[in-house]
Amino acid sequence: MRGTVKHIATNIDSRGWGTYGLAPGCVLLNGAYELIDDTDPVELPGWLVQANVERASAAISGRPEKPVAAPDAYTARAVRAECDRVASEPPGRRNKVLSTAAYALGQLVGAEVLDREHARAELETAVAAWNTPASWAKDTGVIATSLAAGEDNPRRINRRGPGRAA
Structure with a gap:
């Protein structure tokens, strides 16, 4: 549930x-x-x-879990960019930035190019940079909810790569 x-x-x-x-x-x-x-x-x-x-x-009864290999370069850059944005966000818009980042990474989880636990752990590490323990439960709840929402709306990934024929 x-x-x-x-x-x-x-x-x-x-x-x-x-x-x-x-x-x-x-x-x-x-x-x-x-x-x-x-x-x-x-x-x-x-x-x-x-x-x-x-x-x-x-x-x-939803989509079965599939193990995901280590992220490719595109996915790793996306994770790093989203987490850097979260970690560096000053107070005021943090919840929105965190929700948006978790949703975007959830879309990669749904596309089966990123492991959910890896995404969650990276986002939690980014949130830890805020040094706001009083909001930890809320922030991790935002991560879980937004990852799940993004996963339910997977990103379409071109698995052929640039310049490759279909």
Whole structure:
């Protein structure tokens, strides 16, 4: 299951593979989440369970994972350019720049020329240059969501290379 933001209903987000959820017991740099009272949690409504089960089934039946070899020169340059842009972005537009970069790299993942985990790791390294630990969970969520969106809209790649016949 992928994480959702307002796809199921207004102000309802679900957290799944590649996203972060915070709950009692989670420890962050500035402290830990704790229960504020002894109230038992309520049961998850059936419609919400069903909405997530349907999404999970679609994701499981999607395109199978294929191992991707080391990126070719074009792909490696694209990764470096996007990550350099992210790392050097001053405060103000970082979320937009990160989302755009992750989407672009996700398109390369969808085209099967870039490994998803490699793209994620490179983007996380770029974000680490911002030195903003308080926004790490949000930033890694943006990476996961935008990579997935780009992967669902793969870039068309000319696999023949320049000057080669079809």
